[in-house]
Amino acid sequence: MTYAEQVAIEEIKRLFARRIRAMDTKDWVLYDSCHTLDATVDSFGTLPEEQRPAGSIARGKDQILAMIKKVVDGKVKVTTVHHAHMPEIEITSPTTAKGIWAMEDLLWWQNGDVEEHLRGFGHYHETYEKIDGAWLIKSRVLTRLRVNSTPDFQSYYYK
Amino acid sequence: MTYAEQVAIEEIKRLFARRIRAMDTKDWVLYDSCHTLDATVDSFGTLPEEQRPAGSIARGKDQILAMIKKVVDGKVKVTTVHHAHMPEIEITSPTTAKGIWAMEDLLWWQNGDVEEHLRGFGHYHETYEKIDGAWLIKSRVLTRLRVNSTPDFQSYYYK
Amino acid sequence: MTYAEQVAIEEIKRLFARRIRAMDTKDWVLYDSCHTLDATVDSFGTLPEEQRPAGSIARGKDQILAMIKKVVDGKVKVTTVHHAHMPEIEITSPTTAKGIWAMEDLLWWQNGDVEEHLRGFGHYHETYEKIDGAWLIKSRVLTRLRVNSTPDFQSYYYK
Numbered sequence: 446m447t448y449a450e451q452v453a454i455e456e457i458k459r460l461f462a463r464r465i466r467a468m469d470t471k472d473w474v475l476y477d478s479c480h481t482l483d484a485t486v487d488s489f490g491t492l493p494e495e496q497r498p499a500g501s502i503a504r505g506k507d508q509i510l511a512m513i514k515k516v517v518d519g520k521v522k523v524t525t526v527h528h529a530h531m532p533e534i535e536i537t538s539p540t541t542a543k544g545i546w547a548m549e550d551l552l553w554w555q556n557g558d559v560e561e562h563l564r565g566f567g568h569y570h571e572t573y574e575k576i577d578g579a580w581l582i583k584s585r586v587l588t589r590l591r592v593n594s595t596p597d598f599q600s601y602y603y604k
Numbered sequence: 605m606t607y608a609e610q611v612a613i614e615e616i617k618r619l620f621a622r623r624i625r626a627m628d629t630k631d632w633v634l635y636d637s638c639h640t641l642d643a644t645v646d647s648f649g650t651l652p653e654e655q656r657p658a659g660s661i662a663r664g665k666d667q668i669l670a671m672i673k674k675v676v677d678g679k680v681k682v683t684t685v686h687h688a689h690m691p692e693i694e695i696t697s698p699t700t701a702k703g704i705w706a707m708e709d710l711l712w713w714q715n716g717d718v719e720e721h722l723r724g725f726g727h728y729h730e731t732y733e734k735i736d737g738a739w740l741i742k743s744r745v746l747t748r749l750r751v752n753s754t755p756d757f758q759s760y761y762y763k
Numbered sequence: 764m765t766y767a768e769q770v771a772i773e774e775i776k777r778l779f780a781r782r783i784r785a786m787d788t789k790d791w792v793l794y795d796s797c798h799t800l801d802a803t804v805d806s807f808g809t810l811p812e813e814q815r816p817a818g819s820i821a822r823g824k825d826q827i828l829a830m831i832k833k834v835v836d837g838k839v840k841v842t843t844v845h846h847a848h849m850p851e852i853e854i855t856s857p858t859t860a861k862g863i864w865a866m867e868d869l870l871w872w873q874n875g876d877v878e879e880h881l882r883g884f885g886h887y888h889e890t891y892e893k894i895d896g897a898w899l900i901k902s903r904v905l906t907r908l909r910v911n912s913t914p915d916f917q918s919y920y921y922k
Contacts, residue, residue, distance in 0.1 A: 446770045446773065446774070448766065451770065452605045455613060458690070459693075462691065465706065466690070466692070466706065469706070470749075524749060524750050527706075528708065530689060530847065530848060531776070531779065531783060531846070531847060533780045533781060547784065547846055549844075551725070551750075553750065566844040568788075590843075590844055591842050591869075610769060614764065615764070618851050618852075621848075621865070622851060625849070625851070625863065625886070683909050685884040686865075687849070689848060
């Protein structure tokens with residue numbers, strides 16, 4: 446492992462952390478600064494194509510931002526907590542890298558008198574690209590080990 | 605990022621981990637060794653001044669130690685688990701740094717026949733200082749995304 | 764901290780992450796590649812000898828693999844999520860190291876019509892050895908802060 450790779454790994458960990466913190470604090474300007482222009486996000490990496498909600502893959506940073514805002518900061522305000530762990534970052538060239546993170550997410554929202562809740566577990570599989578000296582997220586696929594939720598959570602989430 | 609900064613980041617991560625481990629294992633000698641003499645801790649960083657419990661900001665390492673011992677290892681023994689994630693550490697000079705960590709804490713204590721429980725989520729915002737060759741925690745503010753607890757937990761915790 | 768130590772710490776973090784990911788995704792070939800031939804695992808480090816399930820200490824990588832497969836991927840399929848945090852890695856020689864990680868584990872399995880569940884918290888205490896250029900896990904002791912489970916979980920788990 447070269448010194449430059451060591452630095453890149455730490456920078457990528459920090460980028461990853463910033464993206465999650467931006468999401469959970471709903472800082473959408475910061476969130477938007479974390480992805481490449483052409484980034485793609487697939488939050489249902491474990492589901493076969495035919496079981497996915499329509500438009501479940503976001504293509505381009507504008508779609509990525511629009512999707513996350515719609516889901517957690519639209520008509521319904523969702524409190525979100527995302528924690529990720531034990532990164533395995535591999536630098537594949539001076540300007541490209543990939544990483545796997547174990548993750549947990551918790552979401553709460555008010556559905557009339559009922560508080561809906563989701564708690565999920567899985568892995569983020571990401572790729573990164575260094576552009577103009579800064580590492581950015583180029584792709585993300587979320588695979589799941591387990592998802593628990595209150596009965597009506599999904600009806601909202603997938604609509 | 606210089607090599608010295610890389611080393612400092614790893615040392616600060618380890619310091620942070622040691623403080624949390626000391627708290628959860630109730631090793632108060634180790635805990636006390638983690639803060640600067642003049643350290644400050646604000647565990648209610650999200651609350652406006654008027655809603656805070658009296659004396660909620662600890663000033664100086666003696667107050668910090670006294671407060672945590674009173675809360676979790678005084679008349680009432682509280683089992684605590686603190687997990688923190690995705691550090692964003694920034695070295696601001698050869699002897700100063702700051703960091704943000706996503707966190708979760710879980711507390712359990714026996715209230716007569718009832719087991720009280722708290723589970724919270726948020727961020728630690730810390731600053732660090734290097735004194736005599738060792739990094740120490742100089743300040744900590746805890747902001748919250750969400751706190752769940754059994755009904756009587758707060759009455760104890762805030763008293 | 765030398766540069767070689769910095770690299771070793773990152774390599775050990777990645778090794779640790781790989782072992783956990785292999786366990787939770789039930790990739791037993793990958794799992795088996797993470798331990799030394801003579802590795803030992805004690806998953807009940809907090810219990811006195813007389814309270815432990817028989818054979819609770821696995822000796823050698825074959826026993827380690829057999830034990831974990833029996834517990835989570837035998838007759839009963841257990842969904843597992845292990846998350847570990849805040850590593851304190853210390854390089855004790857060019858080819859040996861030790862580390863402490865805070866941890867949480869979640870297990871679910873179907874017991875007839877009932878879903879059993881365990882959620883535990885504690886610390887992994889590991890040692891590592893570098894063999895033929897690759898870091899491997901040489902020993903692991905799990906100590907516990909707290910374990911919650913459904914009533915019948917233990918009867919299965921310890922049998």
